[in-house]
Amino acid sequence: MTYFPEEVVEHIFDFVGSHRDRNTVSTVCKAWYQVERLSRRTVFVGNCYAIGPERVMARFPGIKSLSVKGKPHFADFNLVPYDWGGFALPWIVAAARLCPGLEELRLKRMVVTDDGLELLARSFPNFKSLVLISCEGFSTDGLATIATYCRGLRELDLQENEVEDHGCQWLSFFPDSCTSLVSLNFGCLKGEVNGGALERLVARCPNLRSLKLSPAVSVESLNKILARASHLVDLGTGSFAVDHRTDVYHMLMNSFPKFKSLRNLSGFWDASPCCLRAVYPVCTSLTVLNLSYAPAIQGDDLIKIICLCFKLQKLWVLDSIGDKGLAVVASTCKELQELRVFPCDIYGAGTTSVTEEGLLAVSSGCPKLNSLLYFCYQMTNAALITIAKNCPHFTRFRLCILDPGKPDPVTDQPLDEGFGAIVRSCKNLRRLSLSGRLTDQVFLYIGMYAERLEMLSIAFAGDSDKGMIYVLNGCKNLRKLEIRDCPFGDIALLKNVAKYETMRSLWMSSCDITLGGCKALAAKMPRLNVEIINENEETYEFEENLSDLHKLEKIYVYRTVAGPRNDAPDFVWTL
Amino acid sequence: MGWECLDPTVPFLGSFPSHGIPAAVPFLSTTSPTRQRKRKDEKRSVVAGASRAFLPPPSSDPTSRPGTRVQEAAGRSSSTFELAMEEDLENRGGACPQLLDLIPNESDWMMAPEASGGGRGVGGLDDSEDKKLELKLGLPGVGGGEEEAAAVLCLDFFSKASKTTTTTTCTGARRRLFESAESKSEGPQQEQQAGFLQLQSRAESGNEWPHKAVWAGGKADLQQSHAAPGGAAGPNTSSQTRAAPAPVVGWPPIRSFRKNLSSSSVKPSVGLENDNVEMKHKFDNNKKGLLVKINMDGIPIGRKVDLKAYDNYEKLSLAVKELFLGLLAAQRDTPENENEAAKQAFVGLLDGSGEYTLVYEDNEGDKMFVGDVPWDMFVSTVKRLRVLKSSDLAALREQSAGKEQQLKVE
Numbered sequence: 001m002t003y004f005p006e007e008v009v010e011h012i013f014d015f016v017g018s019h020r021d022r023n024t025v026s027t028v029c030k031a032w033y034q035v036e037r038l039s040r041r042t043v044f045v046g047n048c049y050a051i052g053p054e055r056v057m058a059r060f061p062g063i064k065s066l067s068v069k070g071k072p073h074f075a076d077f078n079l080v081p082y083d084w085g086g087f088a089l090p091w092i093v094a095a096a097r098l099c100p101g102l103e104e105l106r107l108k109r110m111v112v113t114d115d116g117l118e119l120l121a122r123s124f125p126n127f128k129s130l131v132l133i134s135c136e137g138f139s140t141d142g143l144a145t146i147a148t149y150c151r152g153l154r155e156l157d158l159q160e161n162e163v164e165d166h167g168c169q170w171l172s173f174f175p176d177s178c179t180s181l182v183s184l185n186f187g188c189l190k191g192e193v194n195g196g197a198l199e200r201l202v203a204r205c206p207n208l209r210s211l212k213l214s215p216a217v218s219v220e221s222l223n224k225i226l227a228r229a230s231h232l233v234d235l236g237t238g239s240f241a242v243d244h245r246t247d248v249y250h251m252l253m254n255s256f257p258k259f260k261s262l263r264n265l266s267g268f269w270d271a272s273p274c275c276l277r278a279v280y281p282v283c284t285s286l287t288v289l290n291l292s293y294a295p296a297i298q299g300d301d302l303i304k305i306i307c308l309c310f311k312l313q314k315l316w317v318l319d320s321i322g323d324k325g326l327a328v329v330a331s332t333c334k335e336l337q338e339l340r341v342f343p344c345d346i347y348g349a350g351t352t353s354v355t356e357e358g359l360l361a362v363s364s365g366c367p368k369l370n371s372l373l374y375f376c377y378q379m380t381n382a383a384l385i386t387i388a389k390n391c392p393h394f395t396r397f398r399l400c401i402l403d404p405g406k407p408d409p410v411t412d413q414p415l416d417e418g419f420g421a422i423v424r425s426c427k428n429l430r431r432l433s434l435s436g437r438l439t440d441q442v443f444l445y446i447g448m449y450a451e452r453l454e455m456l457s458i459a460f461a462g463d464s465d466k467g468m469i470y471v472l473n474g475c476k477n478l479r480k481l482e483i484r485d486c487p488f489g490d491i492a493l494l495k496n497v498a499k500y501e502t503m504r505s506l507w508m509s510s511c512d513i514t515l516g517g518c519k520a521l522a523a524k525m526p527r528l529n530v531e532i533i534n535e536n537e538e539t540y541e542f543e544e545n546l547s548d549l550h551k552l553e554k555i556y557v558y559r560t561v562a563g564p565r566n567d568a569p570d571f572v573w574t575l
Numbered sequence: 576m577g578w579e580c581l582d583p584t585v586p587f588l589g590s591f592p593s594h595g596i597p598a599a600v601p602f603l604s605t606t607s608p609t610r611q612r613k614r615k616d617e618k619r620s621v622v623a624g625a626s627r628a629f630l631p632p633p634s635s636d637p638t639s640r641p642g643t644r645v646q647e648a649a650g651r652s653s654s655t656f657e658l659a660m661e662e663d664l665e666n667r668g669g670a671c672p673q674l675l676d677l678i679p680n681e682s683d684w685m686m687a688p689e690a691s692g693g694g695r696g697v698g699g700l701d702d703s704e705d706k707k708l709e710l711k712l713g714l715p716g717v718g719g720g721e722e723e724a725a726a727v728l729c730l731d732f733f734s735k736a737s738k739t740t741t742t743t744t745c746t747g748a749r750r751r752l753f754e755s756a757e758s759k760s761e762g763p764q765q766e767q768q769a770g771f772l773q774l775q776s777r778a779e780s781g782n783e784w785p786h787k788a789v790w791a792g793g794k795a796d797l798q799q800s801h802a803a804p805g806g807a808a809g810p811n812t813s814s815q816t817r818a819a820p821a822p823v824v825g826w827p828p829i830r831s832f833r834k835n836l837s838s839s840s841v842k843p844s845v846g847l848e849n850d851n852v853e854m855k856h857k858f859d860n861n862k863k864g865l866l867v868k869i870n871m872d873g874i875p876i877g878r879k880v881d882l883k884a885y886d887n888y889e890k891l892s893l894a895v896k897e898l899f900l901g902l903l904a905a906q907r908d909t910p911e912n913e914n915e916a917a918k919q920a921f922v923g924l925l926d927g928s929g930e931y932t933l934v935y936e937d938n939e940g941d942k943m944f945v946g947d948v949p950w951d952m953f954v955s956t957v958k959r960l961r962v963l964k965s966s967d968l969a970a971l972r973e974q975s976a977g978k979e980q981q982l983k984v985e
Contacts, residue, residue: 079824
C-alpha cells in the first residue's frame, strides 16, 4: 500500500469510518499516520483529561467535528463535586487557534462558560452544529452570542444542561438572515421564552426538522409554531398544558394530523390525559415516543396512546405505565428496540410501578429489543433468565432495582444467576448496570462471559475483592468501570494494574480503597492519573499527615498521556 | 442535589463500634480485617445442594494472604462453576431452590418466616437466633421500640459531620448496613417489622402488585399497626404503597430533574402577542399525590408529606408528629424510648396551645396557620409546611401586624 500515491491512500481511508479503525490504520506506518491525520475529519475524545487539546488539534488540523466528554458518568447522580473539572474552554481555545475549519462541537458533562461560547461563536466561520449534553456553567447570554455570531448555524441541541436563566431574549438574537436551522432543542431551559421571537424564527427556517421546546412554551405558542412547521420530524411539545375544553385545544387537535413526517415526539411536561388525545393522529407513524416527563399521565392513558404506536422503536415512559401497560407495549410495539422505564415517584408515596412481569412481557413480545433502562422495585432470577432467553440481542442492559441490595423476592437468592444468564446469552452486550443483591458470583460470570462488555456499573454489590478481580481479569473490552458502595479494596485495585491502561477510566466511591493502595497504584502505573476526590474538609489540609490506611471516599483513575491535570481543585489530589 | 439528607442529629455513631484500623496491618490486607472477618463468618455457609457447591467455602482466616485466597478460590471453583450453573439453569423450572443458604444461622438478614410464605425462601434460616437483624433505614423512632436499629442504620449516607470524625467507621458502617447491624430486638411483631430483606408473600397480597419489600423503615408493611410516617400514604397501606426509602446520595441513579417530576409544577407561559414576554402562571394538574416540604424548627433536615393521604387536619397533625417525633427525641438525646416530653411537643399543633405550631405557606407566598380554612381549600393552596416553635410566633405576629398595617395604609 505504501507504493500508492497519498491521494489514493487517502481516498481509501475515506471509507474507513469508525474512530477505532482509523486509529488502528494510523499505527501501521509513518506514511499512513500522516495521511490519516491530515484526512481525519472527526475526532472523539472520551476523556478530556486523557490528552491535551493542543496535541489533538496539532495532529488533526483538518477536523470538522470534535466530540469531548468530561466528567465521569456518576456526576449525573451528584457523586462528583461541582467544581471537579471538565472545562471546555481549553478545547475551544485550542480549536480556535489550530482548527478554524471546525464545524461541529459536541460536549458531554463539561463545564462550558459564556466566555467559551462567545469564543466559539466568533472563531469558526463555518460553524454549523453545537450539541451540549449534561453540561453546565453557561447562561442564556452565552446562547445569545451563539445565535448572534454563528451564521449558518444548523443545529443547536441542548440536552439536559444546567443553564442559568438571564432572560428570554436570546432567541431574538438570531438575525433575520438566519434561515438555516435544521435542529433546535432547548428543552432543558427553565426560564421564560419569548414566544414571538420563537415563532418568527421557526417561520423563517424552512429546513427545520427537529424542534424541542422547553416547558415554558405554552400551547398557544405551540399552535402558532406548528402552523408554520409542518415538516417537522421531531417535536418536543413544551408544556402541553391545556384545558381540553378550549379553542386552543381544538386548534391543537387540528394541527397534528397535518404532520405527515412526524416520527419523534417528546415533551408533555404538564400534559393531562385529556389533551393527549390531540396526538393520536400521529401515533401510528411514530418511531420514538418520550412520555417520561409527564407524571400526570396514568397507566390507562398511556395504554390508550401506546395501542396506536405500532411502529415504535424507542419508548421512554414513567413506571406509572405499570406491568399492565408494558403488556400492551409487548403486544403492540413489535418494532421496539429501546425501552426506558423511569421511576415516577421515588419518595415512596406512589401507587403503581413495574415489576419483573412487565419486563418479561416486553422481552417476549418485542424480539428486537436491544437497549434497556428499567427501574423497578423487584426482580427475580427466573424472570431474568427468561428475559435472557427471549432477548439475546441486548447491547445495553441497565436494570435498577430501587431498593439497593434487594434479593429475588420469591427465592430470597441474590440475583447472580439472573444477571449471569443475561451476560451469557447476550453476546453483544456492551453496557451493563447491575443492582439488587449480588455476590461475587455474578462478577465471575461477567468476567467469564461478557466479552464485548465496555461499560459496567456496579452499586451495593459483591462480597469481597474477588468480585472486582473477576471483572478485571475477564472482560477484555472493558473501557469504563464504575463502582459505588462495594466491598472492594486495595487488593482488588492492585491485582491487575495493567488493565487500567486498556480502559478509559475507573471510578470507585464508598469502597474500601485506602490512600496506600492508591499510592501503590500511582507508583506502578505512571501513565495513569490516580485522582483522589476528598470532600472532607478537615482532612485535605493535612494531606501529609494522612496515614496510608486512610480510607478514601472517591477515586477516579484514568489513563492519560497528558500527565496530572493542572486545573484540579483543592479537593482533588492526583497521586 | 438530589439526595442530600443530612441528619447529624442521629446518634447512631455513638452506638456503633468503632472500626479503628489496627495500626500494624499493612495496607495490602486492609480490606478491614475486622469487617472482613465478620462478613465472612456470618454470610457464607453453604447448606447442602450439590448443584450449588461451586461456591467455595470462605476462608475464615482473614489474615491469610489475600492473594492465595483468591487463587485458591479461583482454582477450585472454575470448573465446577460452569457445571453448576448449567445444572442450576435447568433446575430453575419449578422448585424453589432451598439449597444455597447464603444467610447463615448467625444471620444478619431478617427473615420473617411467616411472611415468606409456604416453603418459599431460604431454608435453614433459624430465626430464633438472637442476632436477628432488622435493618431499617427509617429515622429513629420508626416502628415503635426499634429506635436503636433504625438509628444505627440511619447512616452516614447523610452525615458529613459524621464523616469528619469517622471516615473509616463510616465506610464500615455502610458495609454493615447491608450485612449486619447491631443485633436488634426481635420484637413480637416479626412479620411487620421492616427487614432489610423482608419478603412478603405474593399470596398474601392478593392483588396485582406483590408486596414491595422495603429497604428502609418498613413503613409500607408497618402501616397496619403504625401510623404512617414520611411519604408513605397513611390510609392506603398494604401492598400498593411502599415506604420512602431513606435517601442515599446518588441513589436511585437518575438525573436530579427527574427526582422532582411528580411533585413539581412547571410554569407554562400563556402566549401573548408578538414581542411581549409571556406571563407565567402555575397550576398543578398532578393527580397522583401532593408532596409538600415540611420543616421543623431546630431540625436541620426537612421531610415531605403527601397531603393527598389525609382528609382532615387531625390526621395531618398526627402524621407530622410521626415524621418528626423520632428526630426530635434524638435531638433531645433520648433515643431509647419515645420520650414523653418529645411526644408532648406535638400536642396542640393546630390550635396554638402547644410547644409547636403548624403553619404553612400558601400559593400567594403568605404564611398562614394551618386549620383556618376547609381542608380541601387548604390542600389546593398549600405550598409548604413548617412546624414553628410557638414562642417564635409572638415575634412573627408582630412582624405581620406591621405589614398588615402597611398594606392597609396603601
